[in-house]
Amino acid sequence: MMVRFTTVENKTDFQNRHERVAIPQFSLGEAWINPIHIVSLRPANSYRKFLREGRLPEGLNQEHEFTAILVNNGNEAETFIVLGEHSDIILRLSNLNSKQLLKG
Numbered sequence: 001m002m003v004r005f006t007t008v009e010n011k012t013d014f015q016n017r018h019e020r021v022a023i024p025q026f027s028l029g030e031a032w033i034n035p036i037h038i039v040s041l042r043p044a045n046s047y048r049k050f051l052r053e054g055r056l057p058e059g060l061n062q063e064h065e066f067t068a069i070l071v072n073n074g075n076e077a078e079t080f081i082v083l084g085e086h087s088d089i090i091l092r093l094s095n096l097n098s099k100q101l102l103k104g
Contacts (some may be wrong), residue, residue, distance in 0.1 A: 001034070001035070001096060002032040002033065002034055003032070003033055003034075003035055003092070003093065003096075004030060004031075004032055005030065005031050005032075005033060005069070005080065005082040005083075005084070005089075006028060006029075006030055006082060006083045006084075007028065007029045007030060007031045007080050007081060007082050007083075008026050008027075008028060008029075008047060008056065008066065008081045008082070008083065009026060009027050009028070009029045009081075010024065010025075010026055010081075011025045011026060011027050012024045012025050012026075013025070023055075024050060024055050025055070026050065026055060026056050026057065027057060028057050028083075031080050031082070033069065033071055033080065034071075034073075035093050035096060037071045037072060037073045037074075038069060038070070038071055038093070039070040039071065039072045039077070040069075040070045041067055041068070041069055041070075041086045041089055041090060042067070042068050042070075042086060043065070043066070043067060043068075043085075043086050044066040044067055044068040044081050045066070047066035047081060048064075048065070048066065051064060051066075060083075064083055065083075065084060065085035065086070065088075066081055066082070066083065066084075067081070067082050067084055067085065067086040067089050068080070068081055068082075069081075069082055069089070
């Protein structure tokens with residue numbers, strides 16, 4: 001079973017010589033994640049700062065929380081920044097039945 005998440009994607013143009021002065025730019029996307037590959041969840045508090053500064057896409061509620069989800073499929077690890085508070089996401093994932101969460 002795959003779970004759909006709304007992601008915050010970093011579209012910042014980093015150039016080697018100008019990395020420190022790059023202006024962060026973000027967009028919203030979506031990711032379908034297999035819960036059996038989730039390694040960890042942690043709050044992504046720095047994204048709240050980006051939200052307050054107006055760097056995230058328009059229309060987001062100032063009360064949004066963000067979570068970093070580390071996924072490892074055996075070949076590579078990838079971190080997704082998703083909309084949602086980490087304890088809510090844990091509850092959402094734990095509501096899957098045990099047959100769907102084989103490694104959970």
